[in-house]
Amino acid sequence: MNTSVAPDNTPKVVLVTGGAGFIGSYVAEALLLRGDRVVIVDEINDYYDVSVKEMNLQLLGEKFTNGQLTVCRGDICDLDFIGGVFERHRPNYICHLAARAGVRPSILDPYIYVHSNVEGTTRLLDLARLYECKNFVYASSSSVYGSSSSTVLSEKDVVETPVSPYAATKKACELIAYTFHHLYGLNTTGLRFFTVYGPRGRPDMAPFKFIERIYHQQPIQQFGDGSTSRDYTYITDIVDGVVRAIDRPLGYQVFNLGNGRPQLLKNFIALVEDCVEKKAIIEYLPEQPGDVSHTCADISKASQLLGYRPSVPFEVGIRITAEWYVSSVAAKAAAAIASKALETSTKVEISKKLQTLEIDSNVQKAFEQMKFRNDRFLAIQGSTDCYSTNTEEASRRFSI
Numbered sequence: 001m002n003t004s005v006a007p008d009n010t011p012k013v014v015l016v017t018g019g020a021g022f023i024g025s026y027v028a029e030a031l032l033l034r035g036d037r038v039v040i041v042d043e044i045n046d047y048y049d050v051s052v053k054e055m056n057l058q059l060l061g062e063k064f065t066n067g068q069l070t071v072c073r074g075d076i077c078d079l080d081f082i083g084g085v086f087e088r089h090r091p092n093y094i095c096h097l098a099a100r101a102g103v104r105p106s107i108l109d110p111y112i113y114v115h116s117n118v119e120g121t122t123r124l125l126d127l128a129r130l131y132e133c134k135n136f137v138y139a140s141s142s143s144v145y146g147s148s149s150s151t152v153l154s155e156k157d158v159v160e161t162p163v164s165p166y167a168a169t170k171k172a173c174e175l176i177a178y179t180f181h182h183l184y185g186l187n188t189t190g191l192r193f194f195t196v197y198g199p200r201g202r203p204d205m206a207p208f209k210f211i212e213r214i215y216h217q218q219p220i221q222q223f224g225d226g227s228t229s230r231d232y233t234y235i236t237d238i239v240d241g242v243v244r245a246i247d248r249p250l251g252y253q254v255f256n257l258g259n260g261r262p263q264l265l266k267n268f269i270a271l272v273e274d275c276v277e278k279k280a281i282i283e284y285l286p287e288q289p290g291d292v293s294h295t296c297a298d299i300s301k302a303s304q305l306l307g308y309r310p311s312v313p314f315e316v317g318i319r320i321t322a323e324w325y326v327s328s329v330a331a332k333a334a335a336a337i338a339s340k341a342l343e344t345s346t347k348v349e350i351s352k353k354l355q356t357l358e359i360d361s362n363v364q365k366a367f368e369q370m371k372f373r374n375d376r377f378l379a380i381q382g383s384t385d386c387y388s389t390n391t392e393e394a395s396r397r398f399s400i
């Protein structure tokens with residue numbers, strides 16, 4: 001097999017679908033930082049708290065100008081809307097990450113998954129070939145491997161037995177991408193992500209849920225005996241893989257993007273306990289239908305053709321994610337206190353009051369990072385980049 005293909009480094013206009021979501025917002029930022037123009041398309045649906053997606057867009061909006069970044073809100077399946085986006089912005093590269101994600105909800109409502117994932121991808125492929133885009137990179141998933149008996153999952157494996165509607169839609173995307181490559185010569189690259197985690201991660205996924213629940217001393221559900229294992233990939237490694245794929249049009253390809261080092265569930269829980277310095281309360285449940293018990297990515301193909309080399313060890317990535325979570329909880333508490341205090345007090349009065357209170361050191365730190373402007377405390381960028389704290393509880397606890 002050839003080793004790493006030379007990248008196309010010319011400046012690009014990249015359409016990033018799902019750009020308000022977890023992975024999409026990071027990919028958009030990476031592209032913008034290196035000087036590409038980015039057009040984000042996202043319908044901002046309520047699969048999880050929409051304020052998280054709004055915050056992702058706000059963070060991007062604060063860093064980049066209108067000329068470089070455009071945000072278009074709408075459904076990728078709506079032809080008038082998405083056709084208009086192509087006509088106005090003429091993207092020459094597509095990074096298609098919009099999808100209904102999540103395995104279990106797809107069992108309850110497969111139709112919405114077929115709509116966003118299969119119809120949506122087909123619509124974008126069709127527009128990409130009409131507008132002669134140079135490369136179409138899209139998110140697939142490790143879930144296409146289903147209940148494969150292989151210990152290491154390779155792109156060479158035959159994947160014909162998806163065990164959830166979500167997985168079936170992702171496999172369908174790979175098939176239709178092949179067809180568009182075959183019929184029209186469109187370059188398409190599917191990326192099979194292996195559980196992605198990091199700061200601002202999806203609140204429905206295990207890494208976020210475990211950190212949140214263990215930190216708040218709420219029970220966590222452990223499906224099975226803890227001997228299941230998954231390959232978790234830190235967000236910056238995934239972004240690196242996605243950008244490498246965008247820069248390398250390769251005909252028709254599918255790549256695993258994982259870490260290649262699976263983690264046992266019980267070790268994962270122990271690591272989170274260590275990071276947040278609290279003991280988990282575990283509720284033991286049987287394994288769930290549709291869940292895959294072992295995932296480990298064979299990343300040799302991505303390594304050879306894309307030069308993909310994940311570099312963030314799980315222990316480091318989880319520690320960073322836990323620190324982000326704890327500090328964002330504190331920042332939100334600080335913001336709640338500040339906004340409550342502002343109703344009645346001046347900056348000096350608030351500072352005096354704070355000195356008389358016993359304040360959690362994390363909250364104190366977050367407070368120090370706030371600046372007073374226009375007679376208002378404004379959280380510095382990122383300090384309100386959080387969404388899991390119970391603000392009422394914070395205000396009560398520090399009742400100012």
Ligand SMILES: NC(=O)c1ccc[n+]([C@@H]2O[C@H](COP(=O)([O-])OP(=O)(O)OC[C@H]3O[C@@H](n4cnc5c(N)ncnc54)[C@H](O)[C@@H]3O)[C@@H](O)[C@H]2O)c1
Nearest residue numbers: 018021022023042043044045075076098099139193195196
């Ligand atoms: N996060 C992971 O671990 C993981 C693993 C495997 C695959 N993936 C895939 O990676 C992609 C990004 O995942 P994520 O974790 O960032 O998810 P996310 O839910 O945070 O982002 C997806 C975004 O797509 C948008 N969207 C959904 N349907 C749409 C539609 N019809 N029109 C316009 N926008 C729409 C949503 O509003 C959301 O903001 C998805 O395709 C997902 O299936 C993610």
